[in-house]
């Protein structure tokens with residue numbers, strides 16, 4: 001049984017090869033997939049809630065992968081592993097490791113030197129993460145939860161609100177979010193910072 005998915009603006013299409021690695025064979029629609037993925041994300045949030053994780057632990061490739069694995073590991077075989085195909089967004093598949101290392105090193109520097117306030121460090125990290133696009137799918141949700149982990153588990157602050165509405169479905173919140181990301185693409189982080197605390 002195949003899975004046919006329709007895509008909204010700003011979503012990264014999943015390749016046929018990647019679709020074949022779906023672990024739950026009964027999923028056949030986008031809404032069933034969304035639901036299962038949401039359950040996985042809730043497991044990951046519960047896991048994060050239970051611990052205080054040192055910032056330097058989160059600034060490692062292994063943590064970045066572990067978070068994705070905890071979110072999507074029950075649904076996709078490739079969860080927690082870097083993508084092996086190029087996408088319409090993101091760096092070349094061979095550059096994911098180096099680019100991520102650059103981002104994590106920059107984050108360490110920002111933290112050690114207090115270059116930006118905590119919110120801005122987490123939001124810049126999230127945006128750079130989704131620009132790298134390390135995984136085949138789930139990069140948007142992973143990048144947002146990564147920012148939440150940095151701010152909550154690392155800095156001891158409140159989780160972000162991310163517009164206060166679901167960003168999975170098309171609508172005003174998602175449009176604002178995509179607009180804020182595009183401003184961040186051009187180094188204006190203010191809209192994304194505001195959106196994340198709306």
Ligand SMILES: Nc1ncnc2c1ncn2[C@@H]1O[C@H](COP(=O)(O)OP(=O)(O)O)[C@@H](O)[C@H]1O
Pocket residue numbers: 010011012013089130131135136137138139140141142178181182185
């Ligand atoms: N112009 C852009 N700049 C930065 N990030 C973007 C841009 N357009 C889309 N994105 C991000 O890419 C995500 C889509 O990637 P995808 O891997 O499908 O994540 P998810 O499955 O969690 O939605 C969007 O949710 C958004 O976070």
Ligand SMILES: [Mg+2]
Pocket residue numbers: 011012137138139
């Ligand atoms: Mg997607």
